[in-house]
Amino acid sequence: MFDLIQVALTNRSALLATLHAENSDCYRLFHGVNEGRPGLTVDRYGPQLLIQTFHESISEAQAAAIHTQVEAFLGCALTCVYNDRSSANSRRSDDFRVDNWEGEARELGVRYRVKGKHEGQDPLLFLDMRAGRRWIQQHAAGKSVLNLFSYTCGVGVVAAVAGASRVLNVDFSTRSLDIGRQNAELNDLKASQISFFQSDFFTAAKQLAGIPIKQRVGRGRKPKPFPKIGEEKFDLVFLDPPRWAKSAFGTVDLIRDYPSVLKPALLATKPGGQLVCANNVASVSYAEWLDTVQRCAEKAGCPVKSITRLEPETDFPSPDGQFPLKLVVLQL
Known part of the structure:
Protein backbone atom coordinates (compact mmCIF):
# COMPACT_ATOMS: atom_id res chain seq x y z
CA MET A 1 0.00 0.00 0.00
CA PHE A 2 2.72 2.48 0.95
CA ASP A 3 4.71 1.77 -2.22
CA LEU A 4 1.58 2.43 -4.30
CA ILE A 5 0.99 5.72 -2.50
CA GLN A 6 4.60 6.77 -3.05
CA VAL A 7 4.27 6.11 -6.79
CA ALA A 8 1.04 8.14 -6.87
CA LEU A 9 2.68 11.04 -5.03
CA THR A 10 5.66 11.04 -7.39
CA ASN A 11 3.36 10.91 -10.44
CA ARG A 12 1.62 14.07 -9.20
CA SER A 13 4.76 16.18 -8.82
CA ALA A 14 4.18 18.28 -11.95
CA LEU A 15 0.44 18.67 -11.25
CA LEU A 16 1.04 19.79 -7.68
CA ALA A 17 3.57 22.37 -8.83
CA THR A 18 0.98 23.76 -11.23
CA LEU A 19 -1.81 23.75 -8.62
CA HIS A 20 0.38 25.43 -6.01
CA ALA A 21 1.26 28.14 -8.56
CA GLU A 22 -2.51 28.65 -9.08
CA ASN A 23 -2.98 29.12 -5.33
CA SER A 24 -4.59 25.70 -4.87
CA ASP A 25 -3.84 23.51 -1.86
CA CYS A 26 -6.62 20.92 -2.12
CA TYR A 27 -6.30 17.88 -4.37
CA ARG A 28 -6.39 14.08 -4.44
CA LEU A 29 -3.07 12.45 -3.60
CA PHE A 30 -4.13 8.82 -4.01
CA HIS A 31 -7.06 7.60 -6.11
CA GLY A 32 -7.09 3.97 -5.07
CA VAL A 33 -9.58 2.59 -7.58
CA ASN A 34 -7.16 3.33 -10.43
CA GLU A 35 -3.88 3.30 -8.52
CA GLY A 36 -3.83 -0.20 -7.08
CA ARG A 37 -5.90 -0.08 -3.88
CA PRO A 38 -9.66 0.21 -4.63
CA GLY A 39 -11.62 1.89 -1.88
CA LEU A 40 -8.74 3.95 -0.45
CA THR A 41 -8.51 7.69 -1.10
CA VAL A 42 -6.08 10.26 0.27
CA ASP A 43 -6.95 13.93 -0.17
CA ARG A 44 -5.40 17.19 0.91
CA TYR A 45 -7.71 20.03 1.93
CA GLY A 46 -5.41 22.90 2.84
CA PRO A 47 -4.12 22.16 6.36
CA GLN A 48 -5.98 18.85 6.53
CA LEU A 49 -5.16 15.38 5.21
CA LEU A 50 -8.31 13.31 4.71
CA ILE A 51 -7.90 9.53 4.43
CA GLN A 52 -11.02 7.52 3.56
CA THR A 53 -11.70 3.80 3.10
CA PHE A 54 -14.80 2.50 1.32
CA HIS A 55 -14.24 -1.28 1.00
CA GLU A 56 -11.81 -2.40 3.67
CA SER A 57 -10.75 -0.41 6.71
CA ILE A 58 -7.13 0.24 7.68
CA SER A 59 -5.68 0.47 11.17
CA GLU A 60 -5.00 3.72 12.99
CA ALA A 61 -1.29 2.87 12.74
CA GLN A 62 -1.55 2.53 8.95
CA ALA A 63 -3.41 5.85 8.73
CA ALA A 64 -0.68 7.47 10.83
CA ALA A 65 1.99 6.02 8.53
CA ILE A 66 0.22 7.45 5.44
CA HIS A 67 0.06 10.78 7.24
CA THR A 68 3.80 10.74 7.88
CA GLN A 69 4.51 9.66 4.30
CA VAL A 70 2.47 12.52 2.80
CA GLU A 71 3.91 15.15 5.14
CA ALA A 72 7.42 14.09 4.16
CA PHE A 73 6.56 14.33 0.46
CA LEU A 74 4.82 17.72 0.68
CA GLY A 75 7.21 19.17 3.22
CA CYS A 76 4.49 20.61 5.44
CA ALA A 77 2.54 19.68 8.57
CA LEU A 78 -1.07 18.57 8.13
CA THR A 79 -3.88 17.68 10.53
CA CYS A 80 -4.91 14.09 9.72
CA VAL A 81 -8.48 12.79 9.67
CA TYR A 82 -9.33 9.15 8.94
CA ASN A 83 -12.90 8.35 7.93
CA ASP A 84 -13.70 4.64 7.65
CA ARG A 85 -16.71 4.39 5.33
CA SER A 86 -16.48 0.67 4.59
CA SER A 87 -19.83 -0.07 6.29
CA ALA A 88 -23.23 -0.16 4.56
CA ASN A 89 -24.25 2.95 2.62
CA SER A 90 -20.69 4.30 2.85
CA ARG A 91 -21.46 5.94 6.18
CA ARG A 92 -18.64 6.81 8.56
CA SER A 93 -18.11 4.19 11.23
CA ASP A 94 -18.08 7.10 13.70
CA ASP A 95 -20.85 9.10 12.04
CA PHE A 96 -21.97 10.26 15.48
CA ARG A 97 -18.72 12.19 15.88
CA VAL A 98 -18.50 15.93 15.20
CA ASP A 99 -15.32 17.73 16.20
CA ASN A 100 -14.47 21.39 16.70
CA TRP A 101 -11.62 21.53 14.19
CA GLU A 102 -12.15 23.72 11.14
CA GLY A 103 -9.74 24.81 8.46
CA GLU A 104 -9.55 26.77 5.26
CA ALA A 105 -8.41 25.50 1.87
CA ARG A 106 -7.86 27.27 -1.42
CA GLU A 107 -8.62 26.21 -4.95
CA LEU A 108 -7.72 28.47 -7.87
CA GLY A 109 -7.37 31.29 -5.36
CA VAL A 110 -10.89 30.82 -3.93
CA ARG A 111 -11.22 30.05 -0.22
CA TYR A 112 -13.36 27.20 1.17
CA ARG A 113 -14.26 25.96 4.64
CA VAL A 114 -13.05 22.41 5.36
CA LYS A 115 -13.88 20.08 8.23
CA GLY A 116 -13.08 16.39 8.62
CA LYS A 117 -15.74 15.30 11.12
CA HIS A 118 -19.05 17.05 10.60
CA GLU A 119 -22.73 16.14 10.61
CA GLY A 120 -22.65 14.92 7.01
CA GLN A 121 -20.72 12.08 5.38
CA ASP A 122 -18.97 13.68 2.44
CA PRO A 123 -16.17 16.26 2.35
CA LEU A 124 -17.40 19.84 2.09
CA LEU A 125 -15.79 20.22 -1.36
CA PHE A 126 -15.78 17.52 -4.06
Whole structure:
Protein backbone atom coordinates (compact mmCIF):
# COMPACT_ATOMS: atom_id res chain seq x y z
CA MET A 1 0.00 0.00 0.00
CA PHE A 2 2.72 2.48 0.95
CA ASP A 3 4.71 1.77 -2.22
CA LEU A 4 1.58 2.43 -4.30
CA ILE A 5 0.99 5.72 -2.50
CA GLN A 6 4.60 6.77 -3.05
CA VAL A 7 4.27 6.11 -6.79
CA ALA A 8 1.04 8.14 -6.87
CA LEU A 9 2.68 11.04 -5.03
CA THR A 10 5.66 11.04 -7.39
CA ASN A 11 3.36 10.91 -10.44
CA ARG A 12 1.62 14.07 -9.20
CA SER A 13 4.76 16.18 -8.82
CA ALA A 14 4.18 18.28 -11.95
CA LEU A 15 0.44 18.67 -11.25
CA LEU A 16 1.04 19.79 -7.68
CA ALA A 17 3.57 22.37 -8.83
CA THR A 18 0.98 23.76 -11.23
CA LEU A 19 -1.81 23.75 -8.62
CA HIS A 20 0.38 25.43 -6.01
CA ALA A 21 1.26 28.14 -8.56
CA GLU A 22 -2.51 28.65 -9.08
CA ASN A 23 -2.98 29.12 -5.33
CA SER A 24 -4.59 25.70 -4.87
CA ASP A 25 -3.84 23.51 -1.86
CA CYS A 26 -6.62 20.92 -2.12
CA TYR A 27 -6.30 17.88 -4.37
CA ARG A 28 -6.39 14.08 -4.44
CA LEU A 29 -3.07 12.45 -3.60
CA PHE A 30 -4.13 8.82 -4.01
CA HIS A 31 -7.06 7.60 -6.11
CA GLY A 32 -7.09 3.97 -5.07
CA VAL A 33 -9.58 2.59 -7.58
CA ASN A 34 -7.16 3.33 -10.43
CA GLU A 35 -3.88 3.30 -8.52
CA GLY A 36 -3.83 -0.20 -7.08
CA ARG A 37 -5.90 -0.08 -3.88
CA PRO A 38 -9.66 0.21 -4.63
CA GLY A 39 -11.62 1.89 -1.88
CA LEU A 40 -8.74 3.95 -0.45
CA THR A 41 -8.51 7.69 -1.10
CA VAL A 42 -6.08 10.26 0.27
CA ASP A 43 -6.95 13.93 -0.17
CA ARG A 44 -5.40 17.19 0.91
CA TYR A 45 -7.71 20.03 1.93
CA GLY A 46 -5.41 22.90 2.84
CA PRO A 47 -4.12 22.16 6.36
CA GLN A 48 -5.98 18.85 6.53
CA LEU A 49 -5.16 15.38 5.21
CA LEU A 50 -8.31 13.31 4.71
CA ILE A 51 -7.90 9.53 4.43
CA GLN A 52 -11.02 7.52 3.56
CA THR A 53 -11.70 3.80 3.10
CA PHE A 54 -14.80 2.50 1.32
CA HIS A 55 -14.24 -1.28 1.00
CA GLU A 56 -11.81 -2.40 3.67
CA SER A 57 -10.75 -0.41 6.71
CA ILE A 58 -7.13 0.24 7.68
CA SER A 59 -5.68 0.47 11.17
CA GLU A 60 -5.00 3.72 12.99
CA ALA A 61 -1.29 2.87 12.74
CA GLN A 62 -1.55 2.53 8.95
CA ALA A 63 -3.41 5.85 8.73
CA ALA A 64 -0.68 7.47 10.83
CA ALA A 65 1.99 6.02 8.53
CA ILE A 66 0.22 7.45 5.44
CA HIS A 67 0.06 10.78 7.24
CA THR A 68 3.80 10.74 7.88
CA GLN A 69 4.51 9.66 4.30
CA VAL A 70 2.47 12.52 2.80
CA GLU A 71 3.91 15.15 5.14
CA ALA A 72 7.42 14.09 4.16
CA PHE A 73 6.56 14.33 0.46
CA LEU A 74 4.82 17.72 0.68
CA GLY A 75 7.21 19.17 3.22
CA CYS A 76 4.49 20.61 5.44
CA ALA A 77 2.54 19.68 8.57
CA LEU A 78 -1.07 18.57 8.13
CA THR A 79 -3.88 17.68 10.53
CA CYS A 80 -4.91 14.09 9.72
CA VAL A 81 -8.48 12.79 9.67
CA TYR A 82 -9.33 9.15 8.94
CA ASN A 83 -12.90 8.35 7.93
CA ASP A 84 -13.70 4.64 7.65
CA ARG A 85 -16.71 4.39 5.33
CA SER A 86 -16.48 0.67 4.59
CA SER A 87 -19.83 -0.07 6.29
CA ALA A 88 -23.23 -0.16 4.56
CA ASN A 89 -24.25 2.95 2.62
CA SER A 90 -20.69 4.30 2.85
CA ARG A 91 -21.46 5.94 6.18
CA ARG A 92 -18.64 6.81 8.56
CA SER A 93 -18.11 4.19 11.23
CA ASP A 94 -18.08 7.10 13.70
CA ASP A 95 -20.85 9.10 12.04
CA PHE A 96 -21.97 10.26 15.48
CA ARG A 97 -18.72 12.19 15.88
CA VAL A 98 -18.50 15.93 15.20
CA ASP A 99 -15.32 17.73 16.20
CA ASN A 100 -14.47 21.39 16.70
CA TRP A 101 -11.62 21.53 14.19
CA GLU A 102 -12.15 23.72 11.14
CA GLY A 103 -9.74 24.81 8.46
CA GLU A 104 -9.55 26.77 5.26
CA ALA A 105 -8.41 25.50 1.87
CA ARG A 106 -7.86 27.27 -1.42
CA GLU A 107 -8.62 26.21 -4.95
CA LEU A 108 -7.72 28.47 -7.87
CA GLY A 109 -7.37 31.29 -5.36
CA VAL A 110 -10.89 30.82 -3.93
CA ARG A 111 -11.22 30.05 -0.22
CA TYR A 112 -13.36 27.20 1.17
CA ARG A 113 -14.26 25.96 4.64
CA VAL A 114 -13.05 22.41 5.36
CA LYS A 115 -13.88 20.08 8.23
CA GLY A 116 -13.08 16.39 8.62
CA LYS A 117 -15.74 15.30 11.12
CA HIS A 118 -19.05 17.05 10.60
CA GLU A 119 -22.73 16.14 10.61
CA GLY A 120 -22.65 14.92 7.01
CA GLN A 121 -20.72 12.08 5.38
CA ASP A 122 -18.97 13.68 2.44
CA PRO A 123 -16.17 16.26 2.35
CA LEU A 124 -17.40 19.84 2.09
CA LEU A 125 -15.79 20.22 -1.36
CA PHE A 126 -15.78 17.52 -4.06
CA LEU A 127 -12.30 17.59 -5.60
CA ASP A 128 -13.15 15.84 -8.88
CA MET A 129 -15.43 18.78 -9.73
CA ARG A 130 -12.43 21.13 -9.93
CA ALA A 131 -12.65 20.93 -13.72
CA GLY A 132 -16.18 22.31 -13.54
CA ARG A 133 -15.27 25.06 -11.10
CA ARG A 134 -12.26 25.98 -13.26
CA TRP A 135 -14.54 26.33 -16.30
CA ILE A 136 -17.00 28.45 -14.31
CA GLN A 137 -14.18 30.70 -13.13
CA GLN A 138 -13.17 31.27 -16.75
CA HIS A 139 -16.69 31.91 -18.12
CA ALA A 140 -18.93 33.41 -15.41
CA ALA A 141 -17.87 37.08 -15.56
CA GLY A 142 -20.81 39.35 -16.26
CA LYS A 143 -23.31 36.48 -16.42
CA SER A 144 -26.27 35.46 -14.28
CA VAL A 145 -25.59 32.02 -12.77
CA LEU A 146 -27.98 29.42 -11.34
CA ASN A 147 -26.35 26.69 -9.23
CA LEU A 148 -28.75 23.74 -8.75
CA PHE A 149 -28.11 21.05 -6.12
CA SER A 150 -25.55 23.55 -4.91
CA TYR A 151 -24.40 21.60 -1.79
CA THR A 152 -21.86 23.93 -0.11
CA CYS A 153 -22.01 26.33 -3.08
CA GLY A 154 -18.48 25.87 -4.43
CA VAL A 155 -19.63 26.60 -7.98
CA GLY A 156 -21.68 29.61 -6.91
CA VAL A 157 -18.84 31.08 -4.86
CA VAL A 158 -16.27 30.73 -7.64
CA ALA A 159 -18.76 32.29 -10.09
CA ALA A 160 -19.30 35.28 -7.82
CA VAL A 161 -15.56 35.71 -7.22
CA ALA A 162 -15.07 35.61 -11.02
CA GLY A 163 -17.46 38.54 -11.47
CA ALA A 164 -20.87 37.02 -12.22
CA SER A 165 -23.63 39.62 -12.27
CA ARG A 166 -25.96 37.43 -10.19
CA VAL A 167 -25.55 34.03 -8.50
CA LEU A 168 -28.42 31.97 -7.07
CA ASN A 169 -27.60 28.77 -5.16
CA VAL A 170 -30.44 26.26 -4.67
CA ASP A 171 -30.30 23.30 -2.28
CA PHE A 172 -32.67 21.47 0.07
CA SER A 173 -30.14 21.24 2.90
CA THR A 174 -30.05 24.22 5.23
CA ARG A 175 -26.78 22.93 6.69
CA SER A 176 -25.09 22.85 3.27
CA LEU A 177 -26.30 26.34 2.42
CA ASP A 178 -24.97 27.59 5.76
CA ILE A 179 -21.52 26.30 4.75
CA GLY A 180 -22.04 28.05 1.41
CA ARG A 181 -22.68 31.31 3.23
CA GLN A 182 -19.47 30.79 5.21
CA ASN A 183 -17.60 30.20 1.95
CA ALA A 184 -19.05 33.43 0.57
CA GLU A 185 -17.93 35.31 3.69
CA LEU A 186 -14.43 33.84 3.42
CA ASN A 187 -14.19 35.43 -0.02
CA ASP A 188 -15.66 38.79 1.06
CA LEU A 189 -18.73 38.39 -1.15
CA LYS A 190 -21.75 40.60 -0.55
CA ALA A 191 -25.46 39.71 -0.59
CA SER A 192 -25.77 41.65 -3.85
CA GLN A 193 -23.30 39.23 -5.47
CA ILE A 194 -24.56 35.86 -4.24
CA SER A 195 -27.85 34.53 -2.82
CA PHE A 196 -29.12 31.26 -1.34
CA PHE A 197 -32.52 29.59 -1.71
CA GLN A 198 -33.45 26.61 0.47
CA SER A 199 -35.91 24.47 -1.47
CA ASP A 200 -36.68 21.12 -3.02
CA PHE A 201 -35.05 21.04 -6.45
CA PHE A 202 -38.26 20.36 -8.34
CA THR A 203 -40.27 23.22 -6.87
CA ALA A 204 -37.44 25.75 -7.27
CA ALA A 205 -36.29 24.71 -10.74
CA LYS A 206 -39.82 24.39 -12.12
CA GLN A 207 -40.86 27.79 -10.82
CA LEU A 208 -37.77 29.37 -12.36
CA ALA A 209 -38.46 27.52 -15.62
CA GLY A 210 -42.18 28.37 -15.65
CA ILE A 211 -43.31 24.72 -15.37
CA PRO A 212 -46.46 23.80 -13.36
CA ILE A 213 -45.67 22.02 -10.09
CA LYS A 214 -47.30 18.69 -9.29
CA GLN A 215 -46.91 16.61 -6.16
CA ARG A 216 -48.00 13.22 -4.91
CA VAL A 217 -50.65 13.68 -2.24
CA GLY A 218 -52.01 10.75 -0.23
CA ARG A 219 -55.70 10.26 0.42
CA GLY A 220 -56.95 12.71 3.01
CA ARG A 221 -53.72 14.70 3.00
CA LYS A 222 -53.18 18.30 1.99
CA PRO A 223 -50.58 19.38 -0.56
CA LYS A 224 -47.27 20.34 1.02
CA PRO A 225 -46.37 24.03 0.96
CA PHE A 226 -43.14 25.12 -0.70
CA PRO A 227 -41.18 28.38 -0.89
CA LYS A 228 -42.14 30.62 -3.79
CA ILE A 229 -39.78 32.13 -6.31
CA GLY A 230 -40.51 33.96 -9.55
CA GLU A 231 -39.85 32.74 -13.07
CA GLU A 232 -36.34 33.64 -14.24
CA LYS A 233 -33.89 32.50 -16.86
CA PHE A 234 -30.12 32.53 -16.43
CA ASP A 235 -27.14 32.94 -18.75
CA LEU A 236 -25.37 29.99 -17.15
CA VAL A 237 -26.89 27.06 -15.24
CA PHE A 238 -24.96 24.40 -13.33
CA LEU A 239 -26.69 21.06 -12.67
CA ASP A 240 -24.93 18.49 -10.45
CA PRO A 241 -27.62 16.18 -9.02
CA PRO A 242 -27.12 13.29 -6.56
CA ARG A 243 -27.54 9.73 -7.76
CA TRP A 244 -30.97 9.30 -6.19
CA ALA A 245 -33.36 11.31 -4.02
CA LYS A 246 -37.11 11.36 -3.52
CA SER A 247 -39.57 13.98 -2.31
CA ALA A 248 -43.26 14.76 -2.58
CA PHE A 249 -42.49 16.76 -5.72
CA GLY A 250 -40.44 14.26 -7.71
CA THR A 251 -37.68 11.67 -7.82
CA VAL A 252 -34.06 12.23 -8.79
CA ASP A 253 -32.81 9.09 -10.52
CA LEU A 254 -29.67 9.52 -12.61
CA ILE A 255 -29.83 5.99 -13.98
CA ARG A 256 -33.46 5.70 -15.09
CA ASP A 257 -34.73 9.27 -15.44
CA TYR A 258 -32.11 11.95 -16.00
CA PRO A 259 -34.57 14.06 -18.05
CA SER A 260 -36.65 14.75 -14.92
CA VAL A 261 -33.87 16.98 -13.60
CA LEU A 262 -32.47 18.09 -16.95
CA LYS A 263 -35.69 19.51 -18.46
CA PRO A 264 -36.34 22.22 -15.83
CA ALA A 265 -32.63 23.14 -15.88
CA LEU A 266 -32.78 23.53 -19.67
CA LEU A 267 -35.90 25.69 -19.48
CA ALA A 268 -34.30 27.89 -16.80
CA THR A 269 -31.42 28.64 -19.20
CA LYS A 270 -31.68 31.62 -21.53
CA PRO A 271 -31.72 30.94 -25.27
CA GLY A 272 -28.10 31.14 -26.32
CA GLY A 273 -27.01 30.39 -22.76
CA GLN A 274 -24.96 27.54 -21.39
CA LEU A 275 -25.93 24.61 -19.20
CA VAL A 276 -23.21 22.63 -17.42
CA CYS A 277 -24.62 19.23 -16.41
CA ALA A 278 -23.17 16.23 -14.62
CA ASN A 279 -23.83 12.56 -14.01
CA ASN A 280 -21.65 10.85 -11.38
CA VAL A 281 -22.97 7.27 -11.70
CA ALA A 282 -20.11 5.02 -12.80
CA SER A 283 -22.42 2.39 -14.33
CA VAL A 284 -23.88 4.91 -16.81
CA SER A 285 -21.70 5.22 -19.90
CA TYR A 286 -20.81 8.64 -21.27
CA ALA A 287 -22.24 7.85 -24.72
CA GLU A 288 -25.53 6.57 -23.29
CA TRP A 289 -25.93 9.55 -20.99
CA LEU A 290 -25.04 12.10 -23.67
CA ASP A 291 -27.60 10.59 -26.04
CA THR A 292 -30.25 10.97 -23.31
CA VAL A 293 -29.19 14.58 -22.73
CA GLN A 294 -29.41 15.50 -26.42
CA ARG A 295 -32.79 13.83 -26.92
CA CYS A 296 -34.20 15.55 -23.84
CA ALA A 297 -32.95 18.93 -25.05
CA GLU A 298 -34.58 18.46 -28.46
CA LYS A 299 -37.86 17.38 -26.87
CA ALA A 300 -37.81 20.38 -24.52
CA GLY A 301 -37.35 22.75 -27.46
CA CYS A 302 -33.78 23.63 -26.44
CA PRO A 303 -31.61 22.09 -29.16
CA VAL A 304 -27.92 21.83 -28.35
CA LYS A 305 -25.65 23.78 -30.70
CA SER A 306 -22.39 22.42 -29.35
CA ILE A 307 -21.05 20.22 -26.53
CA THR A 308 -17.81 20.59 -24.61
CA ARG A 309 -16.70 17.70 -22.42
CA LEU A 310 -14.92 18.53 -19.17
CA GLU A 311 -12.86 15.73 -17.63
CA PRO A 312 -11.58 15.47 -14.06
CA GLU A 313 -7.99 16.68 -13.74
CA THR A 314 -5.05 14.32 -13.50
CA ASP A 315 -5.18 13.76 -9.74
CA PHE A 316 -8.19 11.57 -10.70
CA PRO A 317 -6.52 9.23 -13.21
CA SER A 318 -8.55 6.89 -15.39
CA PRO A 319 -6.50 4.60 -17.68
CA ASP A 320 -9.50 3.85 -19.92
CA GLY A 321 -10.90 7.40 -19.91
CA GLN A 322 -14.20 6.17 -18.43
CA PHE A 323 -14.53 8.65 -15.59
CA PRO A 324 -17.36 8.06 -13.09
CA LEU A 325 -18.01 11.81 -13.19
CA LYS A 326 -19.35 12.82 -16.60
CA LEU A 327 -19.50 16.57 -17.14
CA VAL A 328 -20.45 18.54 -20.25
CA VAL A 329 -21.16 22.14 -21.23
CA LEU A 330 -24.21 22.47 -23.48
CA GLN A 331 -24.32 25.56 -25.67
CA LEU A 332 -28.02 26.22 -26.31
